[in-house]
Amino acid sequence: xxxxxxxxxxxxxxxxxxxxxxxxxxxxxxxxxxxxxxxxxxxxxxxxxxxxxxxxxxxxxxxxxxxxxxxxxxxxxxxxxxxxxxxxxxxxxxxxxxxxxxxxxxxxxxxxxxxxxxxxxxxxxxxxxxxxxxxxxxxxxxxxxxxxxxxxxxxxxxxxxxxxxxxxxxxxxxxxxxxxxxxxxxxxxxxxxxxxxxxxxxxxxxxxxxxxxxxxxxxxxxxxxxxxxxxxxxxxxxxxxxxxxxxxxxxxxxxxxxxxxxxxxxxxxxxxxxxxxxxxxxxxxxxxxxxxxxxxxxxxxxxxxxxxxxxxxxxxxxxxxxxxxxxxxxxxxxxxxxxxxxxxxxxxxxxxxxxxxxxxxxxxxxxxxxxxxxxxxxxxxxxxxxxxxxxxxxxxxxxxxxxxxxxxxxxxxxxxxxxxxxxxxxxxxxxxxxxxxxxxxxxxxxxxxxxxxxxxxxxxxxxxxxxxxxxxxxxxxxxxxxxxxxxxxxxxxxxxxxxxxxxxxxxxxxxxxxxxxxxxxxxxxxxxxxxxxxxxxxxxxxxxxxxxxxxxxxxxxxxxxxxxxxxxxxxxxxxxx
Numbered sequence: 001x002x003x004x005x006x007x008x009x010x011x012x013x014x015x016x017x018x019x020x021x022x023x024x025x026x027x028x029x030x031x032x033x034x035x036x037x038x039x040x041x042x043x044x045x046x047x048x049x050x051x052x053x054x055x056x057x058x059x060x061x062x063x064x065x066x067x068x069x070x071x072x073x074x075x076x077x078x079x080x081x082x083x084x085x086x087x088x089x090x091x092x093x094x095x096x097x098x099x100x101x102x103x104x105x106x107x108x109x110x111x112x113x114x115x116x117x118x119x120x121x122x123x124x125x126x127x128x129x130x131x132x133x134x135x136x137x138x139x140x141x142x143x144x145x146x147x148x149x150x151x152x153x154x155x156x157x158x159x160x161x162x163x164x165x166x167x168x169x170x171x172x173x174x175x176x177x178x179x180x181x182x183x184x185x186x187x188x189x190x191x192x193x194x195x196x197x198x199x200x201x202x203x204x205x206x207x208x209x210x211x212x213x214x215x216x217x218x219x220x221x222x223x224x225x226x227x228x229x230x231x232x233x234x235x236x237x238x239x240x241x242x243x244x245x246x247x248x249x250x251x252x253x254x255x256x257x258x259x260x261x262x263x264x265x266x267x268x269x270x271x272x273x274x275x276x277x278x279x280x281x282x283x284x285x286x287x288x289x290x291x292x293x294x295x296x297x298x299x300x301x302x303x304x305x306x307x308x309x310x311x312x313x314x315x316x317x318x319x320x321x322x323x324x325x326x327x328x329x330x331x332x333x334x335x336x337x338x339x340x341x342x343x344x345x346x347x348x349x350x351x352x353x354x355x356x357x358x359x360x361x362x363x364x365x366x367x368x369x370x371x372x373x374x375x376x377x378x379x380x381x382x383x384x385x386x387x388x389x390x391x392x393x394x395x396x397x398x399x400x401x402x403x404x405x406x407x408x409x410x411x412x413x414x415x416x417x418x419x420x421x422x423x424x425x426x427x428x429x430x431x432x433x434x435x436x437x438x439x440x441x442x443x444x445x446x447x448x449x450x451x452x453x454x455x456x457x458x459x460x461x462x463x464x465x466x467x468x469x470x471x472x473x474x475x476x477x478x479x480x481x482x483x484x485x486x487x488x489x490x491x492x493x494x495x496x497x498x499x500x501x502x503x504x505x506x507x508x509x510x511x512x513x514x515x516x517x518x519x520x521x522x523x524x525x526x527x528x529x530x531x532x533x534x535x536x537x538x539x540x541x542x543x544x545x546x547x548x549x550x551x552x553x554x555x556x557x558x559x560x561x562x563x564x565x566x567x568x569x570x571x572x573x574x575x576x577x
Contacts, residue, residue, distance in 0.1 A: 001194035008197030009403055012053040012075045019060055023326040026064040030091040032084030034060045035070040038337035040094035045163040045172045047099045048089045049156050051108060052077045057327030058152055058296040065335040066323025067160040075403060076195055077217040077396045078439035079107035082114035089119055097125035097169035101155055101176060103148025104130040107440035127173040131155050133185040135244050136213025136222045149216050150259040150296040151183040154309040161318035182310040184241045189214045189303030202395035216298045218395050234275035237306040242283060246310050255309030255319045256290035263302035266293055289320050356421025356458035363422040363461050368412045371429055373568035374561045375409045378402050389553040397553040404437030404445055421458025441554055444482060448474040464512045471499040489533040491554035498523040498562060520566045527551055527559035
């Protein structure tokens with residue numbers, strides 16, 4: 001467990017502050033993460049990696065010459081927000097375009113895609129490579145659904161070296177894509193990890209047993225077996241990875257990453273590597289510049305993963321190229337980037353609020369009270385939501401929702417004090433939620449509040465019809481952007497039935513309070529019904545058996561907030577307006 005922390009909600013920001021204070025030679029802090037202290041060489045591609053915090057040295061510890069040019073850092077085990085990724089990419093960009101690369105998790109895909117679209121729209125050529133090396137998370141026929149684990153390093157390394165060699169964006173993208181397609185990883189664990197501020201691990205492994213195929217966010221393993229010897233672990237890892245060797249590779253040289261996940265230390269890893277080296281030699285494979293140590297961690301998880309990275313001439317050239325970062329150093333490297341001082345990206349830009357009618361400004365007070373009610377119910381249930389998420393996910397849903405809803409409420413209070421209308425207050429709250437929470441739920445809740453806020457506008461007092469339209473638009477946007485459908489075991493399974501019930505209530509002539517009450521009942525029922533569904537996307541997808549019988553955390557938290565809004569409306573006596 002984590003012993004040294006202040007407020008768990010501030011953990012990611014404070015570790016970033018300390019990290020950049022410790023390593024100013026390599027990195028400097030910018031909004032959303034870190035970039036190289038000396039910047040990207042003019043005209044070169046900027047490789048921006050990223051993901052949740054809690055995996056050091058991934059991701060910020062891998063920023064420096066010969067590796068990444070920047071790292072977007074999300075909250076603990078949560079994707080960075082689209083705004084964070086965009087900010088880091090803007091700070092790292094030097095005229096040659098941007099390559100975004102990250103582990104293949106739903107929240108990362110959503111937020112990196114949003115950032116890519118925004119960068120391209122602004123004329124900054126941007127490509128993406130999602131790392132999919134974890135063979136345990138999907139079959140060979142569905143490699144696009146696989147997670148990114150320690151194989152991230154192989155992709156980041158060759159992409160960064162290729163960019164520093166002056167290759168253009170298309171070639172850097174091609175090399176990173178090839179590296180990903182040639183990398184296979186598998187992990188095992190002997191105990192789970194515990195998030196800062198929590199007293200229980202995200203998952204446990206029975207004494208004398210070993211979990212196989214766990215994720216790096218505390219996701220439990222795909223299976224368990226009796227605790228093996230070090231040699232037996234080596235045999236399991238090598239045999240599993242060689243069974244999925246890339247078909248088109250004719251060479252016999254492989255990059256290798258033997259990764260400790262936090263509590264398995266170097267001495268133990270060397271015992272395992274002894275057998276791995278023997279097995280690879282027997283298979284006719286030659287390890288090239290093997291990396292053995294803690295490279296992609298998960299707090300104090302007792303576990304180890306092996307990544308094999310099949311090399312051709314070009315990939316080997318960039319895999320073995322010099323690099324110098326806070327946590328990864330190889331050979332002698334010259335930093336060609338021009339050292340620069342903090343720029344305008346570090347300065348907060350104050351935006352002018354759009355004008356609003358007095359009716360809309362008055363209604364903004366009600367909207368703020370609803371945000372406060374949402375914050376209160378999440379604060380009261382944060383531990384239960386985390387425990388529910390830990391059954392088949394990474395256990396961070398409670399704290400992620402708490403970060404998001406608190407940021408939304410804070411942003412709403414500031415907007416209210418500045419005289420914002422109801423629509424603007426809600427859209428600013430949505431932006432704050434998405435930026436502070438990150439992850440899948442952060443992106444989707446930001447989109448939901450934005451959609452309703454846009455529908456309300458600032459010209460008139462909100463009406464039930466506009467609220468209904470906003471909820472309907474939110475459902476459409478979330479389904480289109482998140483690629484989830486009804487029955488996939490996500491918050492969509494609550495949002496859509498809630499919206500339909502709300503519209504039906506208004507169409508039947510019911511008052512707003514009657515309509516909201518009926519729609520909240522529908523939301524509660526829908527949330528409970530997700531217990532019988534099979535997860536088809538997200539981090540719970542590889543853990544179907546564990547997920548069965550438990551409702552989806554995102555669906556449950558949405559139903560909680562809907563009910564809290566109902567109670568807040570009743571207490572203000574505004575349900576009949």
